[in-house]
Amino acid sequence: MATALRNAVKVFYYARNAARDIVPQALFRRRLTGWLDQVRLSDATVRERLNYYNKLQHAFVPSPAAVPVSRLPFSPSMYYYDLKEFARYFDPGLLIDVEFGDVINVPRMPAVVKDRPINDDNSNAVLMKLDKFRHFHMPADRMHFADKRPAVVWRGELNNPIRTVFLEATRNLSFCDVGTPKRTAAEQYRKPYLTIEQQRHYRYIVSLEGNDVATNLKWIMSSNSLCLMPPPTYETWFAERQIEANVHYVPLEPDFADLADKVRHFERHPAEAERIIGAANAYCRKFCNERDEQAISLLVLYKYFVLSGQVEPDPDVWRFISS
Incomplete structure (x- = not known):
C-alpha cells in the first residue's frame, strides 16, 4: 500500500510540473514582485537559511557554460522540475550555471547544485532543494x-x-x-x-x-x-x-x-x-513549512541573479537579504 501511494504521488509530481511548463510562463513572472514583497516581511530564520544556502558575497560573471532559465537541462528530470519550479518566476533569458547530480567538488564558478562538500570554502556551491521527491521523503512514524x-x-x-x-x-x-x-x-x-x-x-x-x-x-x-x-x-x-x-x-x-x-x-x-x-x-x-521553503528558494535564486549583475536589486528586498 505504501509503495502504491508513493507511486501515485510520483505521478502527481510529474503531472503537476508538466502542467506548469505548459502554462504561459509570463503568468509566473508577474507574480514575482508580490512574492518578494511578502518575503521581505519574513523572519530572521528565512534570511539566515537563504544566506546559508547561497553564501555568495561578491559580484561575478556567469561562466561560458551558463544556460538561460528557458533552457535548463531536462535530465535528470526531477532536478530540472525542482529548479524550474522557482526559476520560472525570473526572466527566461537570465543565465545560470548548474551542476545536476551528485557533486563531490565545489564548482569553479558559482553554480546551483543539490549538494556540496562540508568545508569553509564551498561558497561557489549554491544549494537548492533538488531531487526532493527522493531526498525529502519523510513519512510519519507512529511506532514508539x-x-x-x-x-x-x-x-x-x-x-x-x-x-x-x-x-x-x-x-x-x-x-x-x-x-x-x-x-x-x-x-x-x-x-x-x-x-x-x-x-x-x-x-x-x-x-x-x-x-x-x-x-x-x-x-x-x-x-x-x-x-x-x-x-x-x-x-x-x-x-x-x-x-x-x-x-x-x-x-x-x-x-x-x-x-x-x-x-x-x-x-x-x-x-x-x-x-x-x-x-x-x-x-x-x-523543512515542512512550505511557505518558508518557497520564500527561501526564490531568494536563493534572486540573490544569485543580483550578484551576477543580471537583476537590479529592489532596495527593500536587498536590505532584507543583506541585513
Missing part, C-alpha cells in the same frame, strides 16, 4: 521507540568504502540486521530488501554516506528511531553541517568499533535516546 525491535538496521548499495567497512565491522554482531540487497554484492554482504516502513520497526538505524550525502538521513531523523552515523562530510538543503552530534544523532567512529557500546548505552538509557529523537524530529519540521 520503546515498541520497536532492539536492534540495528541498515540497507544500501556498496558505493562508498565506508559502507563495506561497516559491514565488515558488524558481521559477527547478532543485534545487527545490515547488508545490501544488490545481487552483484559479495554473498556475505547480501540481505533482503527492506522498505522504509520495515526499517522503522528497528530502534537503531544507521545512516552512511554513499556517492555524496546519505539519502536515508532525512527519513531516519523524522522517525521515532535513533539515528547513528559518522559525522557527515557533504550537505544538501537539509544543511547536514548544522546537525549536531549527541543532539540530533549519535556519532560513530570511522571503524564502527563503538557501535556495540553505543547501542548498549541507549538500551540502558532509553530516555536519552528519546531526547535525541525529539530534537531530530524538531530539526526536520522546519
Whole structure:
C-alpha cells in the first residue's frame, strides 16, 4: 500500500510540473514582485537559511557554460522540475550555471547544485532543494521507540568504502540486521530488501554516506528511531553541517568499533535516546513549512541573479537579504 501511494504521488509530481511548463510562463513572472514583497516581511530564520544556502558575497560573471532559465537541462528530470519550479518566476533569458547530480567538488564558478562538500570554502556551491521527491521523503512514524525491535538496521548499495567497512565491522554482531540487497554484492554482504516502513520497526538505524550525502538521513531523523552515523562530510538543503552530534544523532567512529557500546548505552538509557529523537524530529519540521521553503528558494535564486549583475536589486528586498 505504501509503495502504491508513493507511486501515485510520483505521478502527481510529474503531472503537476508538466502542467506548469505548459502554462504561459509570463503568468509566473508577474507574480514575482508580490512574492518578494511578502518575503521581505519574513523572519530572521528565512534570511539566515537563504544566506546559508547561497553564501555568495561578491559580484561575478556567469561562466561560458551558463544556460538561460528557458533552457535548463531536462535530465535528470526531477532536478530540472525542482529548479524550474522557482526559476520560472525570473526572466527566461537570465543565465545560470548548474551542476545536476551528485557533486563531490565545489564548482569553479558559482553554480546551483543539490549538494556540496562540508568545508569553509564551498561558497561557489549554491544549494537548492533538488531531487526532493527522493531526498525529502519523510513519512510519519507512529511506532514508539520503546515498541520497536532492539536492534540495528541498515540497507544500501556498496558505493562508498565506508559502507563495506561497516559491514565488515558488524558481521559477527547478532543485534545487527545490515547488508545490501544488490545481487552483484559479495554473498556475505547480501540481505533482503527492506522498505522504509520495515526499517522503522528497528530502534537503531544507521545512516552512511554513499556517492555524496546519505539519502536515508532525512527519513531516519523524522522517525521515532535513533539515528547513528559518522559525522557527515557533504550537505544538501537539509544543511547536514548544522546537525549536531549527541543532539540530533549519535556519532560513530570511522571503524564502527563503538557501535556495540553505543547501542548498549541507549538500551540502558532509553530516555536519552528519546531526547535525541525529539530534537531530530524538531530539526526536520522546519523543512515542512512550505511557505518558508518557497520564500527561501526564490531568494536563493534572486540573490544569485543580483550578484551576477543580471537583476537590479529592489532596495527593500536587498536590505532584507543583506541585513
